[in-house]
Amino acid sequence: MTKAGDDRPIMDHEYDGIKEYDNPMPRWWLLLFLVTILLVPVYYFAPGDIGHGAKKEAMYQKEMAAFKAAHPDAGGGTVTPEQMAAIVADKAEVEKGKALFAVNCVSCHRADGGGLIGPNLTDDYWIHGGTPVEIHTTIDQGVLAKGMPNWGKILKPDQINSLTAYVVSLHGSNPANPKAPDGVLVAATPAAAASAPAAAPAKTP
């Protein structure tokens, strides 16, 4: 850096008392400028994924492919009626599901499951099937056209299981002021229907 002693005022430069020195530009500053200019071609022609050549959409496809390779079984969990029956019968699962329901579901299905924006979950009517496996599928994959999110992308598989157990446990709880029935009447209780999944109109989106 230029030392103070090097300062040479420029003779005819004086504006309202302000003078200017003829100091050279600091060398490190010029070097910094040069480096940032040289970075332009470096960035433009850089090979691999670090430069301009890494187009954002191609990078996204790469990221998705890498994820699929690392998680080949990603996607909704599959469950058998037998597995679901065991989960639904487990009191601990119901309790875990209750906590998850309070966080994720009450804004549309109401705290007591009586229905608000989404349907009543306590009556005998089901739009997408009332067996534990069907309820599991509805939660896991959602009904996007109707505003039911695909929770399988958000919650973990065991959380979907717990939620299913809790929803099944709500049946027949008869909350006050429930939403009007919607869907198809399923005569048997969901627990009983679990043994005969084909009985309900299995319509999943």
Add this chain to the structure above:
Amino acid sequence: MNARLDSFSYDDAIVRKFLFATIIFGLVGMLVGLIIAVQLAYPAANFGPIFAFGRLRPLHTNAVVFAFAGNAWFCGAYYATQRLLKTRMWSDKLSNFHFWGWQAIIVAAAITLPLGYTQAKEYAELEWPIDVAILIVWVAFAVNYFVTLTKRRERHIYVAIWFFIASIITVAVLHIFNNLAIPVGPLKSYSIYAGVQDAFMQWWYGHNAVAFFLTTPFLGLMYYFLPKAADRPVFSYKLSILHFWSLVFLYIWAGPHHLHYTALPDWASTLGMVFSVMLIAPSWGGMINGLLTLRGAWHKVVEEPVLKFFVLAVTAYGMSTFEGPVLSIKTVNGLAHYTDWIIAHVHTGALGWNGFLTFGMIYWLAPRLFQAPLFSKKLAETHFWVSTFGILLYVASIYSAGITQGLMWRAFDETGRLQFPDFIETTMRLMPMYWVRVAGGTLYLAGTVIFIYNIVMTWKRRPAAYDVPVVTAAPLDLSTPEPHAPAGTGVYARFVGLGWHRRWEGMPLFFSVMVLVAVAVASLFEIIPTFLIKSNVPTIASVKPYTPLELAGRDLYIREGCFNCHSQMIRPFRFETERYGDYSKPGESVYDHPFLWGSRRIGPDLAREGGKYPALWHVRHMENPRSISPKSIMPSYPFLLTNRTDFDGIQKRVDAMAMLGVPYGDAINHANQMARDQAALVAADIEKNGGPAGLADKEITALVAYLERLGTDIRQPAATAAAPAATAAATTPAPLKAGGN
């Protein structure tokens, strides 16, 4: 040398006027800033339509940028320019027109923005009549300024004047081209650009508003007031020249760094990034020239609050102009964009650089303008430390908030799912930091109150009548040759000898034209390809114009300032597509006059909001967001359920869109009826699902129709939405179906 001397005096009355406007609007702008900071931490502080975050946020930014910083620039520029040119401003009438016109514009902004009149473009929110007024006042300012340049008694123009010239010219160019719009009513217009092009123009403007309203004018102020206060010569004339021209030329290119990973084409994004990185040195040139001017005067900094303010201002400038280029690197931006990191960045610049430079300047000016000693140097010291501590609290908390939220948005758990799928969880984590920001903002504002008290007390000590000193100077004599002959003989030697630049400094109008050329060339290099290359925006056949009702709903979205908190632009990252759906394509916003991509996600992205929730969900959520999401910080909009939709005004809006080339087809003739028909369907769906009855003619229905449309076109097969008339039915399946499962 001419023996005759002119006698004249400087117009300091205009400087005093701008000084008072600066401190009054500084107080207002910072107060509104504090209010909106509280609103983010405590949503109950949103009141009604007028005092809600979405309408007050633009008021805050406009007030601090154009009212506080703007008046500060004019205050300093009128003082410095007259003295640097040894002449009075050419026309006192034009100076006063500039002053009163500018204040009237600020008042108009302060009224219209809270009332919901906005163009929805950041820092260019003001509607078209106010934009016209700005242009007229600006032309008056420019004419006065340039004629004054020709009336100068100093042969060469000093570097401060270069920066003022560049600012005046470029702000005019930016203002005109970003605000081109078709008026729909006395206070409503649609941008002539749409989607990608509109986004490009907006950030070409937005970034350079920062450059040419908050940076170059303040460098001009620094170059006058800092050497004056330190009583030291400027460190390097050569550095001034190189950093001035490189700054002016390079800045213009940098705008697209505000749009990394959006639907803007990759080439524009790359240009924005590399030019931003090249800006480090030109920006630091200003910082170096400022700080090194203080060599041999550091002992004065200890004693003199004015210099303390200048040192912190210049240091803050250096920090934020290093950070800006870092943020413009695509990968860094991938983390920082949409978060509070950007808010922290701009506040380093605004509170530190613009605020402190203004404070230092006014502490230096006040005793000279009011012809009385400063009321209290001690209070000025207190102001310095209180406000500095305020900046530290503000910036530290908001940096933390930005990086925290950015990292939470992109976190995956071991199963590959989003670790924080619920957006509100990422918001809640920021609340303590938002409160610390409130504390920091309070301190900064407290410092400003101390400052204003000090200045007002100084003003009270003024003499009964101001002394107007008579200045004498020799008239401009251009008959003698330039004192600096070009050094050396070779082209290179002539170039680095800078004799050519010295001659330019003696030709201010030529100098101004060269600035305009630099700015225009740099702009056109980016603007022309953005508009002409077809592959920038591949068309998507299924993307259709909004129905008349959705268009009305979109205008409500704009009126309430929803875009201040919600983006509509999903970037191609897995953590975004998992959360929001497929990334946004350029072809999806071709009918968006103006674009509404947003720049900040205080709430989640809405680009694919359509069909995510039933109409009734939106009704309840708008009425009171906390009934759906208990921790939501969104303001409530219950008035949308009672306000009537202006169906009769819809036809005009559709016609204006059609004039801009939006293929409305049949809707041109009966937009009003189409809107009523669609509103009846949406309202029936809401009622059928247990929602309130009678919403068909209420604003909420239009807004819900718009929200349910967002991002859905791309899912439609092109054939089903062939005619725009059929669009209403074809593209709004969600509200027509049962709202449950």
